[in-house]
Amino acid sequence: MKSFATLLLLGALAVPAVAQQGPVLATYTVGSTTVSASALTSNLDTPWELLWGPDNFLWMTERAGRISRIDPNTGQLFPLLTVTDVTETGESGLLGMVLHPDFATTPYVYIVYNYTDAGTLKEKLVRYTYSATANTLSSPLILLGNITAVTTHSGSRLLILPDRTLLMTTGDAQQRPDAQTPSSLNGKILRMNLDGTVPADNPIAGSLVYTLGHRNPQGLVRAPSGRIYSSEHGENAEDEVNIIEPNRNYGWPTVEGLCNLPAEQSFCTANNVQQPIFTWAPTVGAASITYYDHPAIPGWRNSLLATTLRGSKLTQIPLDATGTTAGAGVFTLTSFGRLRSICVSPQGRVYVGTSNQDGRATPAATDDRILVLENRAFVPNAVKNGASSLLELSPNPAAQTVAVKLPAAAPTRTTIQLRDVLGRTARTIQVTTGQQEVSVNLNGLPSGLYLVQTQLGDTQYTRRLMVE
Known part of the structure; x- marks a missing residue:
């Protein structure tokens, strides 16, 4: 039988911890709500992925190879592992991460990163096992490797679906025709079982290819409706937000953005091309995307939130009731440089990672950092x-x-x-x-x-x- 003191302690868990509120660095008006921006933690190096973990910590990758947990109440960082064979060069390095949905009983962490094999840059997907007791990641298992890579256009974001399959985005690795080649893994969204095998119901028997015709998709999120959205870097004309559907073609390299040029229109008709529901024109470097539907910031409900690099802004993309049509973009968070990673907590706070140490910006003394966007007046x-x-x-x-x-x-x-x-x-x-x-x-x-x-x-x- 549990002691009375233990039961008192467990009872206290019913109330979530209140995050420490740092100094307000900027405020933004979203509808009738004042959204404050503050810094949770600083002095990072190109945070690439941010996740809200089942332990109520933030989980983060940095491009040089470090994986960490961050206490959202204090900003304290707990390093888990530095992956030794990560190759950080250009846009390459440690990229996306996702946690197993049954993390309490199956504590697997999936990461994708670039590495060097016999002098050639490649990409692989690796599964680690997390120990909460030791605060470590161990037992790496390569699920997919030997993917063609160069210093740009590597993707890669990860997403686990309710059917326990995993989606992985890949860039075209500057091999533009490969995006339309079903036998190539580049310029695709791949779907696999959580052990790396091919699902029996994939569009092409025996193939990991789920969709094709992508240039460099780096955002991936599933909304409660079940719709999957991806944000993608365009070349010059348009960055994109797409609804991802199996066996669809997304046009690259013939089509960039909408099917609005004569050559694009004929290709789209002949090749089952799915047009984006939202574009940025000219391109802004669309880096990551999440879905927001929390009462803390009512003006953002039923919206996609996307970070941009060259654009250095957060874009709110409102959706209609069906989630198939996007409204005009609304821009905010304009004072912190390049923005790469984003996630939302169960309390409705939005966490954004800057990317000013990636060699394409003039970093401030505190860069890179994790910013917190919140409605401080909200009381659930x-x-x-x-x-x-x-x-x-x-x-x-x-x-x-x-x-x-x-x-x-x-x-x-x-x-x-x-x-x-x-x-x-x-x-x-x-x-x-x-x-x-x-x-x-x-x-x-x-x-x-x-x-x-x-x-x-x-x-x-x-x-x-x-x-x-």
């Missing part, structure tokens, strides 16, 4: 006055499955999360529009106390669950 509707009881769990305690019943049918797609005593996400369950009750599989979870959390509108509901 906490679970109070017995509202937590509206989230029903049956049975509780539970052993193999638990039925979770929401206070009302979900008005939009949402998620239910189970968090362990350290705040780490142990399960994430998708709830479709109109659904009110779901069954959660508890097999594989260690016995103990968990928090079941979900958010409907601007109210968060939390209920304790004992797993036997």
Whole structure:
């Protein structure tokens, strides 16, 4: 039996930690909201990937090869590993990263980076195993390697889908015709199982190719609707935001941006080309993209947020209700130079990494750094006055499955999360529009106390669950 003191400690976990608020460096008006920008941590070197981890820490890659966790409350950085065979030259180096969706029980970290093999630059995807006790990454396993690379146009962003397959973007490595060549892995979005094998339902039997016709896609995000969006570097005319659909052609190198020139129009018609839903013209160096739909900043709800390098701005791209049409871009965060990486916390804060140490800017003394964009006046509707009881769990305690019943049918797609005593996400369950009750599989979870959390509108509901 757990001690009373332990139960008090676990009860305190129901309230998320409040992030330390540094000095406001700039403010921006988003609708009727004042969004403040502050620095979380500084003196970094080209942060390439930012993720919000299931441990409620930020996870970051830097192009020279370092992987770290960052405490969002203090800005303290905890290095995990410096990958020794990373080759940082030009735009190459350590790039994208993603964490296994069942991280509590399967603590795998996937990274993609450039390396040198017999004097030739290449690219590979590697899986590491994380130890929370030792704060280390170990046991590297190469899942995909020997991909053609040069010092530019390497991609590469990673995304794991709910069906437990992994998407990986690749650039054309300056081999422009390869983007249209199905046998080449360059200029593509690849899809694979989490062990690196080819899914049986990929568009081309035995091939990792999911889509083709890309120049250098470096942003990749899945919205709650299930739509997948990618941002892509154009050459001169247009950068793009695309909806990614299997077996579609995205036009490069014949088409850049929209199918709006005579030669482009005929190619698009003949080759099943999917046109972008948003373009920047001229190009701005579209680097990463995320989806925002949190009540903390209402003016950004149901929008894509994209960072730009040459443009040195954050672009809000509002979406329509179906997620298939984008409105005009709205620009902000204009005072910090090149912007490369971005992620959103469950509290609605946006974290952005600058990229002023990448050799194409004049860095400030504190560059590179992670910036926090937040509405400091926002106070979420906490679970109070017995509202937590509206989230029903049956049975509780539970052993193999638990039925979770929401206070009302979900008005939009949402998620239910189970968090362990350290705040780490142990399960994430998708709830479709109109659904009110779901069954959660508890097999594989260690016995103990968990928090079941979900958010409907601007109210968060939390209920304790004992797993036997």
